[in-house]
Amino acid sequence: MYKIVRKETLNDAAFEMEIEAPMVARKCEAGQFVILRVGEDGERIPLTIGDFDREKGTITIVVQAVGFSTKQLEKLGVGDEVTDFVGPLGRPTEFHDGLKRVVGVCGGIGAAPVYPQLKALAEKGVKVDVIIGGREAQYVLWADKFKTFCDHVYIATDNGELGTKGFGTTVLQQLIDDGVKFDEVIAIGPVIMMKNVVKVTKPYNIPTSVSLNPIMVDGTGMCGCCRVTVDGQTKFACVDGPDFDGLNVDFDELMERQRFFKKEEKYVDEHADRICDLMRGAE
Amino acid sequence: MADAVRRKPNMAKEKVKMPEQDPNVRNSNFEEVALGYTKEMAMEEATRCLDCKKPFCMEGCPVNVPIPRFIEQVVAGNFEKAYEIITEENALPAITGRVCPQENQCEGKCVRGRAKGCESVGIGRLERFVADYHREHGEHKTPHVEKNGKKVAVVGSGPAGITCAGELARRGYDVHVFEALHKTGGVLSYGIPEFRLPKTIVQAEADGVAEYGVDFETNVVVGRTITVDELEEAGYDAVFVGSGAGLPRFQGIPGENLNGVYSANEFLTRVNLMKGYMFPDRPTPVKISPTVCVVGAGNVAMDAARTAKRLGAENVYIVYRRSEEEAPARKEEIHHAKEEGIQFKFLTNPIAVNGDEEGWVKSITCQEMQLGEADASGRRRPVPVEGHTFEIETGTFIVAIGQSPNPLIRQTTPGLDTQKWGGIIVNEETMETSRDSVYAGGDAVTGAATVILAMGAGKKAAIAIDEKLSGK
Secondary structure, three states: OEEEEEEEEOOOOEEEEEEEOHHHHHHOOOOOEEEEEOOOOOOOEEEEOOEEEOOOOEEEEEEEOOOHHHHHHHOOOOOOEEOEEEEEEOOOOOOOOOOOEEEEEEEHHHHHHHHHHHHHHHHOOOEEEEEEEEOOHHHOOOHHHHHOOOOEEEEEEOOOOOOEEOOHHHHHHHHHHOOOOOOEEEEEOOHHHHHHHHHHHHHHOOOEEEEOOOOOOOOOOOOOOOEEEEOOEEEEHHHHOOEEEHHHEOHHHHHHHHOOOHHHHHHHHHOHHHHHHHHHHHO | OOOOOOOOOOOOOOOOOOOEOOHHHHOOOOOOOEOOOOHHHHHHHHOOOOOOOOOHHHHOOOOOOOHHHHHHHHHOOOHHHHHHHHHHHOOOHHHHHHHOOHHHOHHHHOHHHOOOOOOOOOHHHHHHHHHHHHHHHOOOOOOOOOOOOOEEEEEOOOHHHHHHHHHHHHOOOEEEEEOOOOOOOOHHHHOOOOOOOOHHHHHHHHHHHHOOOEEEEOOOOEOOOEOHHHHHHOOOOEEEEOOOOOEEOOOOOOOOOOEOEEEHHHHHHHHHHOOHHHOOOOOOOOOOOOEEEEEOOOHHHHHHHHHHHHOOOOEEEEEOOOOHHHOOOOHHHHHHHHHOOOEEEOOEEEEEEEEOOOOEEEEEEEEEEEEEEEOOOOOEEEEEEEEEEEEEEOOEEEEOOOEEOOOHHHHHOOOOOEOOOOOEOOOOOOOEOOOOOEEEOOHHHHOOOOHHHHHHHHHHHHHHHHHHHOOO
């Protein structure tokens, strides 16, 4: 069992949790993820590592409570335990040589997975900027954390409540138009947002790294549920990724595959109380 | 205890019939198909054994169970004694008695099966009976083991890993098994369905091994969470790699990434490990359409097809490019599948998966095949019948054409030699790899094979590790 040592509500949809998992914390690198399970009969759900503390032996995850399992997790508090927590999974991010300036573009809880990547780059002496997008001000996450090592922290909200009115891509396009030269863009967020970032960067051929979030079961390469098409080739996101060259990802296929279990996901979410009772009865 | 006495053999030609659930009942539930012998049935079947001076049956058993000796005890009704004899050599008899392809192993060598129209002794059924009897009625003894102070790490808790761990623990080693998933058992837990191998039995057998002092740790992915090098640095005197062959192969045909296409591993993992058959009472979904097509004709394909039927599919097709004769699945499994209403399309090769506008499977295009000349494996090669293709309308396509060893261990263990296709290369006598004190066995070495071969490899490695570490 893996103990929750800190929990913070970030906005009306997301929360942050720091969980004791010394073996994961000892080994993890930027770009990797974990799979966790809540309860003896719970689902396995993948979550990207947001931050880690090797000395304390903890991993920080940022979670959007969107369905059955994430809502079950949200019910847990400091001192409670998650049943299973396995990782680090996936390949660590491989940074290209000779990078001078990199910008992270994140939407929603994508701020968490972008954070360790930019931080690792900053530690190597690369100049880093970040563009954080959110529907409203409350959904703009981790701006203060990024400020500790980013040259510029740009903010965009759909309603203009904070920063630029518009999307992360609005800001990115402006910066490119203004002549800022980025050697790489790291985009993480909803698939539609990553697809739109690539639309901006592709004409300029700016290398764009994305972190894909297909449906996963085991996360160790044994089922292929998370397969994606990159440059015409089938890849398993859990072992070949989750980072891929965004300019060559088939985003439309990924979006279709994410809808595979939409109906079933909605059903368990709506019947959560009854299902939880049944699961408890089985223990 | 009654003495085992010389008896007059029962010359019945056929095995005592095993009670089974009716095909039309069992194909809509997940309960075990074969119900097992009663005491009386077991004792009667046991008397069919001729107690051969030279027991060929034992040569056929990859772990050398003393078959006539245990059967002799079943004849006398000494079931606990029979259990002790089996477990001298086989740590998981309730599992092997159920899933071994006995017709190619012990029973394939039985002299009773050589005469025309005669069946061999039901050795697997008797082994299963003895193990089940012990689990249900046996006296529970906590084994006492003298520790020798040496530590061995085992990677993977499938049949190879569990057997290796059990054998070493009995010899006094501190054994630590690392499992990537949240449950132990490997393919016994995620692959083989409940209706062939109830999970409570897998758990009970693993618990039995744990009692010898084997420590199981789940949620550790060797290669990611910790590497083989780091295990050695942490003070393990030897490492056994039993990580299996869990990497699914796809056909590489158009449309394989459409919604509705599963690897058999994904489909079976959702159903068995995650209890997807209980959805929505368990949260992991598994979705199928009224018609399901499974490509492949091995045991995994049979498991996937029979599982789909149980989930409510009306039509389940097994599509296979060769003929029934070449199908790699056990005859018994094909027979069971047919009884349950699975339809077979032999000499049929899927060449495309077709989707609708929203990315869902709507049909598969199949190529008719015929058998040509024999290939290197001695099997006749399937060749397309030009111009003969047809479509099967289906919303679910399950790919069961085989698995390869997972690349994680070989990618993260420097100096570990592997075959081109990924299998770890070992010395076949000792199971030692190219790395000193690192051993391997099971599907990680051979590619997808059988449970009992993996157990045999685990046992062989344990003996070699013991010999090396104790300086014998």
